[in-house]
Amino acid sequence: MKKQKSELTGICRLQVQGVKDTQDLLSGKWKTVIIAALYNNGKFRFMDLGRHIEGIAPKVLSKELKDLEMNQLVKRTVMDTMPVTVEYELTPHGKSLNKVVEAMGEWGIKYRKSILKK
Amino acid sequence: MKKQKSELTGICRLQVQGVKDTQDLLSGKWKTVIIAALYNNGKFRFMDLGRHIEGIAPKVLSKELKDLEMNQLVKRTVMDTMPVTVEYELTPHGKSLNKVVEAMGEWGIKYRKSILKK
DNA sequence: GAAACTACTTACCAATAGGTAACAGTTATA
């Protein structure tokens, strides 16, 4: 599409850009769900997280966690236990997504209720 | 992954499920951005929306708008003008995503600032 | 010594998302 004048104010553009940035970081089917699970639980080991999020394959979980770690939203800690366990938790940066998680969670719950009514 | 006991409370599960539901409805690269643009602007004609959202192709915009319309988040109105123009706007249901849009926008703005500092 | 649990990885495959470019049908404008 050709560029042309836009009547939007700078503040609006900023918010739209913000949404886009957030969206890009949380791309894919699972990242927000993983973050929500960690947000609720604090910590999770790999397998527990995988069991908690129904339908996710280890390969996918592993890849998503790596992405989130790369963007410093999730911290990975290898525990000094036998056998080795690994803990995943949100970084402060990841925790700062609380409003996003809460808003999405709340909206989804209401949405589901409104569907069931019909 | 095999199912096993989960120690999470029902409320947590509910929130995670809510996030998942919302995520599924807003899947893809563009839906949240489109909603944010409509949320800020109120109404948009097809081309204006396409021009406002940098990088989106008409085909993709068309498809995303249809998806959103199908889920009753966006309303499409053909105007009685010559040549025909079409207006897109959020439905009340779409507007109820305000907290999600605001949280994502705000977080993205902060995120961008924190990147620039480094 | 075999099975099971930990945390993944690897190979393979299919569906989808998303992009480009061109075109269609209508109407107004120069």
Add this chain to the structure above:
DNA sequence: TATAACTGTTACCTATTGGTAAGTAGTTTC
């Protein structure tokens, strides 16, 4: 008359996403 603007559609292609199934490697339990 031809050009441009409106709202899309169509054909085509590629990269990514996400899924299955199996395997790897270390440790512990039966």
